[in-house]
Amino acid sequence: MNLRNRTRVIVLLVAVLLLGAVGTGAVLHAADRTARRDQAQPGGPAVTSGAVSLQAPDSGRQLLFRNMAWGPHRDEITTVPADRPDGPRTASGVQCLRFHAAAGTGICLQAQHGALEDTYRAVVLDDHLRELRAFPAAGIPTRSRVSPSGHLVAWTVFVSGDSYAGSDFSTRASIVDVRDWNLRENLEDFAVILDGHPYQAHDVNIWGVTFADDNTFYATLASAGKTHLVRGDLAARTLTTLHDNVECPSLSPDGTRIAYKKRVPGLPADSPWRLYVLDLGTMTETATAEQRNIDDQALWSGTGTLLYALPGDYGADLWTVPADGTGAAQLVTRAAVAPAYLG
Amino acid sequence: MYVADSRSSKAPVAPTPSTGGSARRGAAARAVPGAVLALGAVSMVTDISSEMVNAVLPLYLLTGLGLSPLGFGLLDGIQNGFSALVRLVGGHLADRRGRDGAARHKAVAVVGYGLSALCRPLLLFVHTVPLIGAVIAVDRTGKGLRTAPRDAMISLATEPAHRGRAFGVHRAMDTAGALLGPLTAFLVLRLAGGPLLADGGERHGYDAVFTVSACVAALGVLILLLFVPNRQDGDEPSATAPSLRASLHLLRLPGLRRLTLCAVLLGLTTVSDSFLYLLIQRRLGLSVSLFPLLPLGTAAAFLLLAVPLGTLADRIGRRRLFLLGHGVLLAAYGLLLSPLRGLPAVIGVLVLHGAFYAATDGVLAAAAADAVPAEQRGAGLALVGTGQALARFACSLLFGALWSAVGGSVALAWSAGALALCVGGAAVVLRPSETVATDAIEESS
Numbered sequence: 141m142n143l144r145n146r147t148r149v150i151v152l153l154v155a156v157l158l159l160g161a162v163g164t165g166a167v168l169h170a171a172d173r174t175a176r177r178d179q180a181q182p183g184g185p186a187v188t189s190g191a192v193s194l195q196a197p198d199s200g201r202q203l204l205f206r207n208m209a210w211g212p213h214r215d216e217i218t219t220v221p222a223d224r225p226d227g228p229r230t231a232s233g234v235q236c237l238r239f240h241a242a243a244g245t246g247i248c249l250q251a252q253h254g255a256l257e258d259t260y261r262a263v264v265l266d267d268h269l270r271e272l273r274a275f276p277a278a279g280i281p282t283r284s285r286v287s288p289s290g291h292l293v294a295w296t297v298f299v300s301g302d303s304y305a306g307s308d309f310s311t312r313a314s315i316v317d318v319r320d321w322n323l324r325e326n327l328e329d330f331a332v333i334l335d336g337h338p339y340q341a342h343d344v345n346i347w348g349v350t351f352a353d354d355n356t357f358y359a360t361l362a363s364a365g366k367t368h369l370v371r372g373d374l375a376a377r378t379l380t381t382l383h384d385n386v387e388c389p390s391l392s393p394d395g396t397r398i399a400y401k402k403r404v405p406g407l408p409a410d411s412p413w414r415l416y417v418l419d420l421g422t423m424t425e426t427a428t429a430e431q432r433n434i435d436d437q438a439l440w441s442g443t444g445t446l447l448y449a450l451p452g453d454y455g456a457d458l459w460t461v462p463a464d465g466t467g468a469a470q471l472v473t474r475a476a477v478a479p480a481y482l483g
Numbered sequence: 484m485y486v487a488d489s490r491s492s493k494a495p496v497a498p499t500p501s502t503g504g505s506a507r508r509g510a511a512a513r514a515v516p517g518a519v520l521a522l523g524a525v526s527m528v529t530d531i532s533s534e535m536v537n538a539v540l541p542l543y544l545l546t547g548l549g550l551s552p553l554g555f556g557l558l559d560g561i562q563n564g565f566s567a568l569v570r571l572v573g574g575h576l577a578d579r580r581g582r583d584g585a586a587r588h589k590a591v592a593v594v595g596y597g598l599s600a601l602c603r604p605l606l607l608f609v610h611t612v613p614l615i616g617a618v619i620a621v622d623r624t625g626k627g628l629r630t631a632p633r634d635a636m637i638s639l640a641t642e643p644a645h646r647g648r649a650f651g652v653h654r655a656m657d658t659a660g661a662l663l664g665p666l667t668a669f670l671v672l673r674l675a676g677g678p679l680l681a682d683g684g685e686r687h688g689y690d691a692v693f694t695v696s697a698c699v700a701a702l703g704v705l706i707l708l709l710f711v712p713n714r715q716d717g718d719e720p721s722a723t724a725p726s727l728r729a730s731l732h733l734l735r736l737p738g739l740r741r742l743t744l745c746a747v748l749l750g751l752t753t754v755s756d757s758f759l760y761l762l763i764q765r766r767l768g769l770s771v772s773l774f775p776l777l778p779l780g781t782a783a784a785f786l787l788l789a790v791p792l793g794t795l796a797d798r799i800g801r802r803r804l805f806l807l808g809h810g811v812l813l814a815a816y817g818l819l820l821s822p823l824r825g826l827p828a829v830i831g832v833l834v835l836h837g838a839f840y841a842a843t844d845g846v847l848a849a850a851a852a853d854a855v856p857a858e859q860r861g862a863g864l865a866l867v868g869t870g871q872a873l874a875r876f877a878c879s880l881l882f883g884a885l886w887s888a889v890g891g892s893v894a895l896a897w898s899a900g901a902l903a904l905c906v907g908g909a910a911v912v913l914r915p916s917e918t919v920a921t922d923a924i925e926e927s928s
Contacts, residue, residue, distance in 0.1 A: 160698070167674045170675035259772070280542060342758060
């Protein structure tokens, strides 16, 4: 090896050391920021361990959600009295990224940290938040719902390809019946009827299931750059389009209206959605008073009000707004996401 | 007039089975040239860097910026088409001569790798969708610029008889980087603190990935600058640079014209990876949780088979193996359409798919190098590669439309039929006897 080659190797080694130091610094900085999330923040909500049940309480309503406040109970499912949502939280010890519950059944979408990659699973919980059964999920959890009867459970995850599959990504929506564990792993297998005609395409994506009863559900179907509200029939295995430009539908308790994200023309690409309500009888759309971009499957907190998450200092905060377009958005509680009401 | 290669007097340009065995001329000749290993290292390191970003970018857009999973596919296709056109520019510019009479392959490659490397730290500062789109576009431009000069350097640095293996080594290193990238990204996110990826709007984990990716990319450019020779052995100094007209007239070379025609024909019937994976999942009953692992299967087979098949190409002829590779792809389509189901069928399709890449990707570049004179190597390789890439882009559009019309399985059956026809047609166009004869005439003239 002559001097010139040696010089090259030395230059390379010095560069490796310098670049390695920069990279290590960046990782350590991020790790330091992360570690802070395990420390409770002054002024944050009080969170204590306690028993959490998914049965309707004897008196008063309960609001459950994933606690995002920094501290030892971060990401755990916590409960608060519905009339004091900003009060002390009771933490269940069960960590979920997404959660919903009804009639003693819960769905919890979890991450499992493996040696080479993170995997995800959809866990069906009994009324004591014990695992009944778990299903592997193909990617990052996004939406989850339990039917009003507690018999059906649905979840949606994002499936992201790496470079070989291109930078496109898609969704997978699954439904399972907790009575016989009959799993419909991919709702894209259902027959699609678009504007009255059978339809097939490679780019069909389904997300955001909401249940009407133990056979009928609503969801978003996307294909060819458009989104549609579909009504699903579990027994017939069909999806029928009802309305355009509907994402993440949420059926009202009386089954007459759908709250949803509407992609409003003219808004910036970073914040394209507003919260709307669709009357299923007249197919008329009503804009809610919430003027900010919404990226959540809203929850009906009664027959006339909606609960939804917006980005906040600790990830997300819960807000409420009337469903009829009146009033104004109000903060419900900070550092919370994925809510469900019991009772 | 047409000198296929500066060494054509010393070594056969188009290897035939009879010369394949006798082409062994000692350890030095058999060893893969240092420049090829250096270029392989550059590609590997650069792929680690870019795949780190690619692995987290969709999730970053989704969970960090709140984007909906709509309409990314087409944008991706358009950018790849643009990148293919930039490749032509890169190839032509790289053939121009510097003051010393040497081609500027390395200079253009440095610009290409450098552009992409500059994009990584930019991701730390842009937080809106249009700006991120712009950064990705610049990254693709860099990729388009560097591809042809890089392959030209590999071909010029290698004895013609060993080019198949040299390209195989390069593609294996390249694919190894593509496999290591997502793992590295995952490791960084893990060290930076667990669940950042999934939720919560924390950007610091992503910032750590982008920073480490930038450092790795810078290392790649440095290896290129330090360890890849400015002039490859096969690049004879020349005072006259090929004009734009000469680059445009490359298709007048019969060998290159035939090869480009075949690459385009076969590219038109090569169903894109994402469609293939979607069909594997739908037809073979694959669990959705295994879906994200499919590309890894193809890459692993590609990685393992690239060198052996590249070496095989040197023995039996690159054009022949290029055709056989598409036969393997046809077998993958057939297996996918067969009544076979379950994991063994999935693994079978992925192995065939990876073997297809191993038998065609580097092999096409090696075959193209046989057909282009050294002084126009960059533009010639770019021409073949661009033709193939644009044909595949067209195939994606056609296949998507066909899927909507008749369903995915029928669309694949039609593609299989078309591929069989194109393989047959290409076999006629690339008839060995004729091409060898023509090349011989061209060499002697």
